[in-house]
Amino acid sequence: MFSIHRCRNGVAALLFLLCALPAFGQSFRVQCPPTTTLHPQALPRGAGEPAYTGPSVTGQNSQPTGVVNGAIKCQQISGGDGYATMGDGTQTYLFAFGPLSGLADIQKGLPGTQFASVFNTVGNASTDPTYNGAVGLVPDPESTPPGQLTGHVDPRQIMDIGVMNGNMPAPTMALDEDDEFFLTLTNVGMIMRPDLFEQHTVHFHGYPNASAFFDGVPDASVAINIGASFTYYYLAPDAGTYFWHCHVTPPEHLQMGMVGQIYVRPRQNRVTTATLYDSLVTQQQDPRTKCGTDILCSTPLPPRNSVMHAKNKSGTPTLYAYNDGDGSTAYDVEYPLQIDGFDPNFHFVGMTFNPEPFTDNKDKHFLLNGRS
Ligand SMILES: [Cu+2]
Structure with a gap:
Protein backbone atom coordinates (compact mmCIF):
# COMPACT_ATOMS: atom_id res chain seq x y z
CA MET A 1 0.00 0.00 0.00
CA PHE A 2 2.90 2.31 0.60
CA SER A 3 5.66 2.59 -1.88
CA ILE A 4 8.99 3.60 -0.43
CA HIS A 5 11.72 4.28 -2.92
CA ARG A 6 15.19 3.43 -1.81
CA CYS A 7 18.31 4.82 -3.33
CA ARG A 8 20.18 2.10 -5.17
CA ASN A 9 23.33 4.09 -5.75
CA GLY A 10 24.18 5.72 -2.48
CA VAL A 11 27.94 5.15 -2.42
CA ALA A 12 29.24 8.69 -2.69
CA ALA A 13 27.99 10.94 0.06
CA LEU A 14 26.83 13.66 -2.30
CA LEU A 15 25.05 11.20 -4.53
CA PHE A 16 23.40 9.70 -1.51
CA LEU A 17 22.08 13.05 -0.40
CA LEU A 18 20.72 13.80 -3.84
CA CYS A 19 18.94 10.54 -4.23
CA ALA A 20 17.91 10.25 -0.60
CA LEU A 21 15.25 12.85 -1.17
CA PRO A 22 12.80 10.49 -2.86
CA ALA A 23 13.14 8.18 0.12
CA PHE A 24 10.70 10.45 1.90
CA GLY A 25 8.32 10.39 -1.02
CA GLN A 26 5.25 8.27 -1.38
CA THR A 35 -9.29 -12.52 -6.42
CA THR A 36 -8.87 -12.95 -2.66
CA THR A 37 -9.13 -15.75 -0.10
CA LEU A 38 -12.83 -15.06 0.31
CA HIS A 39 -13.38 -14.63 -3.44
CA PRO A 40 -10.99 -17.12 -5.05
CA GLN A 41 -12.48 -16.90 -8.54
CA ALA A 42 -12.48 -13.70 -10.57
CA LEU A 43 -15.93 -12.69 -11.76
CA PRO A 44 -16.09 -12.12 -15.51
CA ARG A 45 -16.93 -8.60 -16.57
CA GLY A 46 -20.65 -7.97 -16.64
CA ALA A 47 -21.42 -10.97 -14.41
CA GLY A 48 -23.33 -8.90 -11.86
CA GLU A 49 -23.75 -9.66 -8.19
CA PRO A 50 -23.97 -13.40 -7.49
CA ALA A 51 -27.14 -14.73 -5.85
CA TYR A 52 -27.01 -15.45 -2.12
CA THR A 53 -27.10 -19.22 -1.80
CA GLY A 54 -26.11 -19.99 1.76
CA PRO A 55 -23.67 -19.33 4.56
CA SER A 56 -20.42 -17.82 3.29
CA VAL A 57 -17.04 -19.48 3.49
CA THR A 58 -15.07 -17.68 6.17
CA GLY A 59 -11.63 -18.73 5.00
CA GLN A 60 -11.16 -20.61 8.28
CA ASN A 61 -10.20 -24.27 8.40
CA SER A 62 -13.55 -25.28 9.81
CA GLN A 63 -15.17 -24.47 6.46
CA PRO A 64 -12.76 -25.56 3.76
CA THR A 65 -15.46 -25.80 1.11
CA GLY A 66 -18.02 -23.16 1.63
CA VAL A 67 -20.21 -20.99 -0.48
CA PRO A 266 -28.93 -6.54 2.20
CA ARG A 267 -28.48 -10.18 1.24
CA GLN A 268 -32.23 -10.35 0.95
CA ASN A 269 -31.93 -8.58 -2.45
CA ARG A 270 -30.04 -11.59 -3.77
CA VAL A 271 -31.95 -14.54 -2.36
CA THR A 272 -33.57 -16.94 -4.76
CA THR A 273 -35.66 -18.93 -2.31
CA ALA A 274 -39.41 -18.68 -2.49
CA THR A 275 -40.06 -16.95 0.79
CA LEU A 276 -38.06 -14.21 2.36
CA TYR A 277 -38.48 -15.82 5.75
CA ASP A 278 -36.81 -19.07 4.73
CA SER A 279 -33.94 -17.12 3.22
CA LEU A 280 -33.54 -15.24 6.48
CA VAL A 281 -33.33 -18.52 8.39
CA THR A 282 -30.47 -19.50 6.07
CA GLN A 283 -28.78 -16.17 6.55
CA GLN A 284 -28.93 -16.52 10.30
CA GLN A 285 -26.96 -19.76 10.00
CA ASP A 286 -24.14 -17.82 8.40
CA PRO A 287 -21.08 -18.02 10.66
CA ARG A 288 -20.37 -14.36 10.14
CA THR A 289 -23.69 -13.17 11.53
CA LYS A 290 -25.01 -16.18 13.46
CA CYS A 291 -26.87 -15.46 16.65
CA GLY A 292 -24.95 -16.62 19.68
CA THR A 293 -21.51 -16.45 18.06
CA ASP A 294 -21.37 -13.03 16.44
CA ILE A 295 -21.90 -9.56 17.81
CA LEU A 296 -23.67 -8.62 14.60
CA CYS A 297 -26.65 -10.76 15.49
CA SER A 298 -28.94 -8.09 16.79
CA THR A 299 -32.50 -9.29 16.47
CA PRO A 300 -34.44 -12.54 16.68
CA LEU A 301 -36.31 -13.69 13.61
CA PRO A 302 -39.55 -11.81 12.92
CA PRO A 303 -42.86 -13.70 12.84
CA ARG A 304 -43.17 -16.04 9.89
CA ASN A 305 -45.29 -15.05 6.95
CA SER A 306 -45.21 -16.15 3.35
CA VAL A 307 -44.48 -13.00 1.36
CA MET A 308 -42.98 -13.93 -1.99
CA HIS A 309 -39.93 -12.24 -3.40
CA ALA A 310 -42.11 -9.78 -5.27
CA LYS A 311 -41.64 -7.65 -8.36
CA ASN A 312 -41.92 -3.90 -8.09
CA LYS A 313 -43.93 -1.57 -10.34
CA SER A 314 -41.34 -1.68 -13.12
CA GLY A 315 -41.30 -5.48 -13.10
CA THR A 316 -37.85 -5.95 -11.59
CA PRO A 317 -37.34 -7.72 -8.26
CA THR A 318 -38.08 -5.53 -5.29
CA LEU A 319 -35.10 -4.26 -3.34
CA TYR A 320 -35.01 -4.03 0.43
CA ALA A 321 -33.33 -1.77 2.95
CA TYR A 322 -32.64 -4.55 5.44
CA ASN A 323 -32.87 -8.31 5.88
CA ASP A 324 -36.37 -7.99 7.27
CA GLY A 325 -37.63 -11.49 6.44
CA ASP A 326 -41.14 -10.23 5.67
CA GLY A 327 -40.73 -7.63 2.93
CA SER A 328 -41.53 -4.74 5.26
CA THR A 329 -38.54 -2.66 4.09
CA ALA A 330 -39.25 -3.03 0.35
CA TYR A 331 -38.91 0.11 -1.74
CA ASP A 332 -39.35 1.17 -5.37
CA VAL A 333 -37.11 4.21 -5.74
CA GLU A 334 -33.45 4.48 -4.81
CA TYR A 335 -32.01 7.93 -4.23
CA PRO A 336 -29.14 9.03 -2.00
CA LEU A 337 -29.98 11.96 0.26
CA GLN A 338 -27.53 13.81 2.48
CA ILE A 339 -28.49 16.60 4.84
CA ASP A 340 -25.73 19.00 5.83
CA GLY A 341 -25.40 22.41 7.35
CU1 LIG B 1 -9.48 15.76 5.45
Missing part, protein backbone atom coordinates in the same frame (compact mmCIF):
# COMPACT_ATOMS: atom_id res chain seq x y z
CA SER A 27 3.29 7.73 -4.52
CA PHE A 28 -0.15 7.35 -6.01
CA ARG A 29 -1.34 3.77 -6.40
CA VAL A 30 -4.61 1.91 -6.58
CA GLN A 31 -5.32 -1.55 -5.23
CA CYS A 32 -8.10 -3.82 -6.44
CA PRO A 33 -7.21 -7.52 -6.51
CA PRO A 34 -9.36 -9.59 -8.90
CA VAL A 68 -18.70 -17.82 -1.87
CA ASN A 69 -21.07 -14.88 -1.68
CA GLY A 70 -20.74 -11.34 -2.85
CA ALA A 71 -17.97 -9.91 -4.98
CA ILE A 72 -14.89 -7.72 -4.89
CA LYS A 73 -15.73 -4.04 -5.26
CA CYS A 74 -13.34 -1.15 -5.63
CA GLN A 75 -13.42 2.62 -5.65
CA GLN A 76 -10.93 5.46 -5.76
CA ILE A 77 -11.54 8.93 -4.34
CA SER A 78 -9.44 12.07 -4.16
CA GLY A 79 -8.89 14.13 -1.03
CA GLY A 80 -8.52 17.79 -1.90
CA ASP A 81 -10.57 20.92 -2.35
CA GLY A 82 -13.29 22.40 -4.55
CA TYR A 83 -16.25 24.74 -4.59
CA ALA A 84 -19.97 24.35 -3.96
CA THR A 85 -22.41 26.66 -5.70
CA MET A 86 -25.08 28.02 -3.38
CA GLY A 87 -28.64 28.78 -4.48
CA ASP A 88 -27.76 32.46 -4.94
CA GLY A 89 -24.72 31.62 -7.07
CA THR A 90 -22.14 32.16 -4.33
CA GLN A 91 -19.12 29.91 -4.71
CA THR A 92 -18.35 28.37 -1.36
CA TYR A 93 -14.94 26.88 -0.74
CA LEU A 94 -14.72 23.24 0.33
CA PHE A 95 -12.19 20.79 1.63
CA ALA A 96 -13.68 17.83 -0.15
CA PHE A 97 -13.48 14.36 -1.64
CA GLY A 98 -13.87 13.89 -5.38
CA PRO A 99 -14.41 10.88 -7.66
CA LEU A 100 -11.42 9.03 -9.14
CA SER A 101 -13.29 5.96 -10.36
CA GLY A 102 -16.74 5.27 -11.73
CA LEU A 103 -16.90 8.76 -13.23
CA ALA A 104 -19.50 7.81 -15.84
CA ASP A 105 -21.75 6.42 -13.10
CA ILE A 106 -21.13 9.40 -10.80
CA GLN A 107 -22.23 11.73 -13.60
CA LYS A 108 -25.54 9.85 -13.68
CA GLY A 109 -25.96 10.23 -9.92
CA LEU A 110 -25.00 6.62 -9.24
CA PRO A 111 -22.40 5.35 -6.77
CA GLY A 112 -18.80 5.27 -7.96
CA THR A 113 -18.24 1.75 -6.57
CA GLN A 114 -17.28 -0.77 -9.27
CA PHE A 115 -16.69 -4.50 -9.70
CA ALA A 116 -12.97 -5.32 -9.85
CA SER A 117 -13.40 -6.27 -13.51
CA VAL A 118 -14.58 -2.73 -14.28
CA PHE A 119 -12.22 -0.89 -11.95
CA ASN A 120 -9.17 -2.68 -13.37
CA THR A 121 -9.43 -1.33 -16.90
CA VAL A 122 -7.35 1.22 -18.75
CA GLY A 123 -9.17 4.22 -20.16
CA ASN A 124 -9.12 7.97 -20.25
CA ALA A 125 -11.82 9.53 -18.10
CA SER A 126 -10.99 12.95 -19.56
CA THR A 127 -11.97 11.94 -23.09
CA ASP A 128 -14.19 8.87 -22.67
CA PRO A 129 -17.53 9.70 -20.97
CA THR A 130 -18.33 5.98 -20.56
CA TYR A 131 -15.15 5.09 -18.63
CA ASN A 132 -15.89 3.72 -15.14
CA GLY A 133 -12.46 2.32 -14.27
CA ALA A 134 -9.74 3.72 -12.02
CA VAL A 135 -8.48 7.11 -13.10
CA GLY A 136 -4.74 6.89 -13.80
CA LEU A 137 -4.49 3.09 -13.96
CA VAL A 138 -1.91 2.18 -16.63
CA PRO A 139 0.18 -0.91 -17.46
CA ASP A 140 3.15 -1.29 -15.14
CA PRO A 141 6.44 -1.14 -17.10
CA GLU A 142 8.27 -2.76 -14.17
CA SER A 143 5.95 -5.73 -13.68
CA THR A 144 6.95 -9.29 -14.62
CA PRO A 145 6.20 -9.62 -17.46
CA PRO A 146 6.01 -5.89 -18.22
CA GLY A 147 2.65 -4.33 -18.93
CA GLN A 148 0.53 -5.92 -16.17
CA LEU A 149 -2.12 -3.96 -14.29
CA THR A 150 -0.55 -3.94 -10.84
CA GLY A 151 -2.06 -0.75 -9.44
CA HIS A 152 0.65 1.37 -11.01
CA VAL A 153 -0.83 4.72 -12.06
CA ASP A 154 0.06 7.71 -14.21
CA PRO A 155 -0.10 10.54 -11.65
CA ARG A 156 -0.73 13.11 -14.36
CA GLN A 157 -4.19 11.68 -15.11
CA ILE A 158 -4.99 11.67 -11.39
CA MET A 159 -3.91 15.30 -10.97
CA ASP A 160 -5.65 16.39 -14.20
CA ILE A 161 -8.97 15.08 -12.90
CA GLY A 162 -8.56 15.13 -9.13
CA VAL A 163 -7.28 18.65 -8.42
CA MET A 164 -10.02 21.17 -7.51
CA ASN A 165 -12.66 18.50 -8.12
CA GLY A 166 -13.94 17.96 -4.59
CA ASN A 167 -17.68 17.84 -3.96
CA MET A 168 -20.07 17.71 -1.07
CA PRO A 169 -21.59 15.14 -0.70
CA ALA A 170 -18.46 13.10 -1.29
CA PRO A 171 -18.67 10.35 -3.96
CA THR A 172 -21.41 7.90 -3.01
CA MET A 173 -20.37 4.34 -2.22
CA ALA A 174 -22.66 1.33 -2.42
CA LEU A 175 -21.90 -2.33 -2.05
CA ASP A 176 -23.67 -5.55 -1.21
CA GLU A 177 -23.50 -7.46 2.04
CA ASP A 178 -20.73 -10.11 1.68
CA ASP A 179 -18.72 -7.90 -0.68
CA GLU A 180 -15.10 -7.08 -0.02
CA PHE A 181 -14.51 -3.39 -0.58
CA PHE A 182 -11.13 -1.89 -1.51
CA LEU A 183 -11.32 1.89 -1.21
CA THR A 184 -8.31 3.89 -2.34
CA LEU A 185 -7.93 7.44 -1.03
CA THR A 186 -5.54 9.54 -3.13
CA ASN A 187 -4.52 12.88 -1.60
CA VAL A 188 -4.11 15.40 -4.44
CA GLY A 189 -3.53 18.39 -2.15
CA MET A 190 -5.58 21.53 -1.72
CA ILE A 191 -4.57 23.91 -4.43
CA MET A 192 -6.25 26.95 -2.84
CA ARG A 193 -4.38 26.37 0.41
CA PRO A 194 -0.74 25.82 -0.57
CA ASP A 195 0.23 26.86 2.96
CA LEU A 196 -1.37 23.68 4.33
CA PHE A 197 -0.05 20.14 4.18
CA GLU A 198 -3.30 18.52 5.17
CA GLN A 199 -3.58 14.78 5.47
CA HIS A 200 -6.94 13.08 4.94
CA THR A 201 -8.51 9.80 5.97
CA VAL A 202 -11.73 7.84 5.60
CA HIS A 203 -13.60 7.03 8.81
CA PHE A 204 -16.62 4.79 8.30
CA HIS A 205 -19.41 5.34 10.87
CA GLY A 206 -21.36 2.36 12.09
CA TYR A 207 -18.71 -0.12 11.03
CA PRO A 208 -18.53 -2.48 13.98
CA ASN A 209 -15.33 -4.44 13.46
CA ALA A 210 -12.98 -1.87 11.99
CA SER A 211 -9.31 -2.72 12.39
CA ALA A 212 -7.42 0.26 13.75
CA PHE A 213 -5.41 0.27 10.53
CA PHE A 214 -8.48 1.02 8.41
CA ASP A 215 -10.41 3.09 10.93
CA GLY A 216 -9.11 6.46 9.75
CA VAL A 217 -8.80 8.08 13.18
CA PRO A 218 -5.37 9.65 12.71
CA ASP A 219 -4.37 9.47 16.39
CA ALA A 220 -4.64 5.70 16.27
CA SER A 221 -4.45 4.88 12.58
CA VAL A 222 -2.94 5.88 9.26
CA ALA A 223 -3.47 9.29 7.64
CA ILE A 224 -2.71 9.94 4.00
CA ASN A 225 -0.20 12.58 2.94
CA ILE A 226 -0.37 14.80 -0.13
CA GLY A 227 0.93 12.87 -3.12
CA ALA A 228 0.12 9.50 -1.59
CA SER A 229 -2.57 6.85 -1.84
CA PHE A 230 -3.82 4.37 0.71
CA THR A 231 -6.28 1.52 0.20
CA TYR A 232 -8.83 0.86 2.93
CA TYR A 233 -10.32 -2.61 3.20
CA TYR A 234 -13.81 -3.39 4.49
CA LEU A 235 -15.72 -6.65 4.58
CA ALA A 236 -19.26 -5.35 4.36
CA PRO A 237 -20.77 -6.87 7.47
CA ASP A 238 -24.26 -5.57 7.94
CA ALA A 239 -26.87 -4.06 5.65
CA GLY A 240 -27.75 -0.43 6.16
CA THR A 241 -27.20 3.23 5.37
CA TYR A 242 -24.01 4.70 6.75
CA PHE A 243 -21.97 7.82 6.46
CA TRP A 244 -18.24 8.32 6.35
CA HIS A 245 -15.96 11.31 6.72
CA CYS A 246 -12.39 12.51 6.95
CA HIS A 247 -11.13 12.29 10.51
CA VAL A 248 -8.22 14.75 10.26
CA THR A 249 -9.02 17.75 12.52
CA PRO A 250 -12.63 16.57 12.19
CA PRO A 251 -14.46 19.79 13.22
CA GLU A 252 -12.66 21.57 10.39
CA HIS A 253 -12.58 18.94 7.63
CA LEU A 254 -16.17 17.87 8.28
CA GLN A 255 -17.49 21.43 8.36
CA MET A 256 -15.51 22.17 5.21
CA GLY A 257 -17.25 19.35 3.34
CA MET A 258 -15.46 16.01 3.74
CA VAL A 259 -18.46 13.75 4.31
CA GLY A 260 -20.32 11.20 2.18
CA GLN A 261 -22.59 8.19 2.21
CA ILE A 262 -22.10 4.44 2.01
CA TYR A 263 -24.89 1.97 1.43
CA VAL A 264 -24.66 -1.74 2.19
CA ARG A 265 -27.47 -3.52 0.38
CA PHE A 342 -22.52 24.81 7.04
CA ASP A 343 -21.35 28.23 7.99
CA PRO A 344 -20.41 30.32 4.92
CA ASN A 345 -18.20 32.59 7.05
CA PHE A 346 -16.21 29.62 8.28
CA HIS A 347 -15.84 28.41 4.69
CA PHE A 348 -14.73 31.83 3.51
CA VAL A 349 -12.10 32.10 6.23
CA GLY A 350 -11.12 28.52 5.39
CA MET A 351 -10.16 29.73 1.92
CA THR A 352 -7.87 32.41 3.37
CA PHE A 353 -4.68 31.96 5.33
CA ASN A 354 -6.30 32.96 8.63
CA PRO A 355 -7.25 30.66 11.47
CA GLU A 356 -10.86 29.56 11.28
CA PRO A 357 -13.25 30.85 13.94
CA PHE A 358 -14.22 27.56 15.58
CA THR A 359 -15.96 29.18 18.54
CA ASP A 360 -18.05 31.43 16.25
CA ASN A 361 -19.00 28.56 13.95
CA LYS A 362 -22.73 28.65 13.33
CA ASP A 363 -24.43 26.78 10.50
CA LYS A 364 -26.54 29.12 8.39
CA HIS A 365 -26.83 27.18 5.14
CA PHE A 366 -28.93 24.06 5.31
CA LEU A 367 -28.19 21.70 2.47
CA LEU A 368 -29.84 18.80 0.71
CA ASN A 369 -27.25 16.94 -1.33
CA GLY A 370 -24.99 19.98 -1.26
CA ARG A 371 -27.61 22.48 -2.42
CA SER A 372 -28.68 25.25 -0.09
